Amino acid sequence: MAEVAQNLPPIEELFDPNSQDYMENPVPQCLALARRGPIVWYEPWQAWIVTRMPDIMACWKEEPLSSDFYDWEFAPPRPPEEQWSNFERAMIGHSLLAEQEHHRLVRRVTAPAFSRNVVDKIQAKIEPEVQKLFDALGEPQVFDYKEAIAQHIPFISITRMVGIPEKYWPEIKQVVMTFTEAWNPTISDEQREAARQDSNRAIDIIREVIAERRSAPEQDDFLSTLLRIEAENDGFEEGDIVTLILALIGAGSDTTLVAQQWSVYALLKNDRGEIAKALASPDAFSNAFSEINRWGVSSKMGFARYAPRDMEFMGQQLRKGVMVLMMPHLKDHDPDYYDDPETFDVERVFDPDVMFGYGPRYCIGAALAKRQLYLTLSELFRRFPDIELAEEPERDPDDHNAVVFRRLLLKTNLAG
Numbered sequence: 001m002a003e004v005a006q007n008l009p010p011i012e013e014l015f016d017p018n019s020q021d022y023m024e025n026p027v028p029q030c031l032a033l034a035r036r037g038p039i040v041w042y043e044p045w046q047a048w049i050v051t052r053m054p055d056i057m058a059c060w061k062e063e064p065l066s067s068d069f070y071d072w073e074f075a076p077p078r079p080p081e082e083q084w085s086n087f088e089r090a091m092i093g094h095s096l097l098a099e100q101e102h103h104r105l106v107r108r109v110t111a112p113a114f115s116r117n118v119v120d121k122i123q124a125k126i127e128p129e130v131q132k133l134f135d136a137l138g139e140p141q142v143f144d145y146k147e148a149i150a151q152h153i154p155f156i157s158i159t160r161m162v163g164i165p166e167k168y169w170p171e172i173k174q175v176v177m178t179f180t181e182a183w184n185p186t187i188s189d190e191q192r193e194a195a196r197q198d199s200n201r202a203i204d205i206i207r208e209v210i211a212e213r214r215s216a217p218e219q220d221d222f223l224s225t226l227l228r229i230e231a232e233n234d235g236f237e238e239g240d241i242v243t244l245i246l247a248l249i250g251a252g253s254d255t256t257l258v259a260q261q262w263s264v265y266a267l268l269k270n271d272r273g274e275i276a277k278a279l280a281s282p283d284a285f286s287n288a289f290s291e292i293n294r295w296g297v298s299s300k301m302g303f304a305r306y307a308p309r310d311m312e313f314m315g316q317q318l319r320k321g322v323m324v325l326m327m328p329h330l331k332d333h334d335p336d337y338y339d340d341p342e343t344f345d346v347e348r349v350f351d352p353d354v355m356f357g358y359g360p361r362y363c364i365g366a367a368l369a370k371r372q373l374y375l376t377l378s379e380l381f382r383r384f385p386d387i388e389l390a391e392e393p394e395r396d397p398d399d400h401n402a403v404v405f406r407r408l409l410l411k412t413n414l415a416g
């Protein structure tokens with residue numbers, strides 16, 4: 001391997017995102033990895049890491065590798081079709097993972113469901129729920145933002161966005177958050193089976209909601225839009241609607257929770273003058289959020305792809321099934337990439353802005369994610385203008401995807 005030939009220490013001695021050092025300050029480790037070369041073998045994960053933006057963007061755009069988890073060499077075996085439960089139908093026959101042509105069809109026909117207009121309407125539905133959360137919080141001197149606010153937001157947004165009636169909320173709440181675990185390579189077989197069963201229950205509920213909606217007058221939500229799209233487009237079917245909703249749950253839960261924590265932390269940890277600039281409008285926040293994400297460097301892993309066959313890639317021979325991780329966050333504090341990377345500037349210009357990906361798999365939920373963050377943070381600073389961190393939050397070593405906080409205690413500084 002290149003590093004041995006050049007007499008460099010193995011990269012795992014310099015880069016370990018599960019280490020305490022990484023959680024405290026990931027920057028030196030990210031820079032060490034980026035400087036090792038454009039594509040680096042990382043033994044502990046049995047994966048290649050692509051470190052530089054031009055290569056990552058080419059990979060995002062041209063898709064030479066597979067996004068299908070079941071193409072990974074260490075994935076559980078792909079069961080035969082006659083044994084598929086709802087779960088396998090949604091995960092293996094997944095409309096966003098299936099062959100590229102179908103993926104592109106799904107993205108093309110569903111684009112109107114994610115337009116700004118639709119996000120504006122969804123905002124009107126999420127807003128009262130956010131108000132309720134803050135009303136329930138009252139006016140404490142100190143509170144845990146994660147527990148009181150952040151952890152409720154993904155569920156509220158997704159159920160409101162999709163249009164899942166409230167009568168289903170208690171049941172679906174239990175199963176929604178475990179869904180993403182079925183994909184996690186680090187969990188045990190028992191945990192994966194439990195996540196699989198929960199996912200099966202979630203799918204049953206979604207099918208019930210769809211059946212109900214088919215017989216009810218059209219409403220102003222995502223599900224109604226998708227049913228209209230289904231009626232107008234050959235090749236887009238109920239299974240696609242189910243997998244799309246699951247994808248929203250899977251891709252929109254953890255990401256939002258991490259983003260909530262880091263947004264509040266970054267705004268409170270830096271020059272307070274940035275807060276008003278960041279929250280001046282949804283568009284201002286859209287840019288500020290890219291800066292929050294850049295400044296925080298919360299990622300530990302990156303975006304996974306798998307070699308669909310034995311192949312050559314960026315000058316390396318890849319074996320079939322090997323994981324390739326794209327790590328755009330390695331650039332985030334690189335002075336060769338950003339001027340003054342240590343300065344937190346919510347008006348920094350991002351061109352290109354890749355925080356939500358790029359190309360055919362660009363994040364479907366980007367507009368919604370930014371809007372729900374904007375809403376929640378605006379409400380937080382409106383109710384508690386003098387709020388500050390009550391302590392430096394302890395990082396949670398159990399999260400393998402992102403640097404997150406065990407709790408985020410805030411001091412409201414309310415009079416009385």
Ligand code: HEM
Binds near residue numbers: 362
């Ligand atoms: C701050 C929060 C979020 C961030 C940073 C984020 C980021 C991303 C990124 C970088 C990708 C591309 C992944 C890849 O190339 O492998 C992606 C894909 C995706 N995201 Fe998000 N996301 C966020 C929130 C959401 C939300 C709230 C939803 C849904 C409501 C969502 C739904 C999706 C879906 C369905 C995909 C897959 C798209 C496809 O394969 O065509 N995301 N996201």
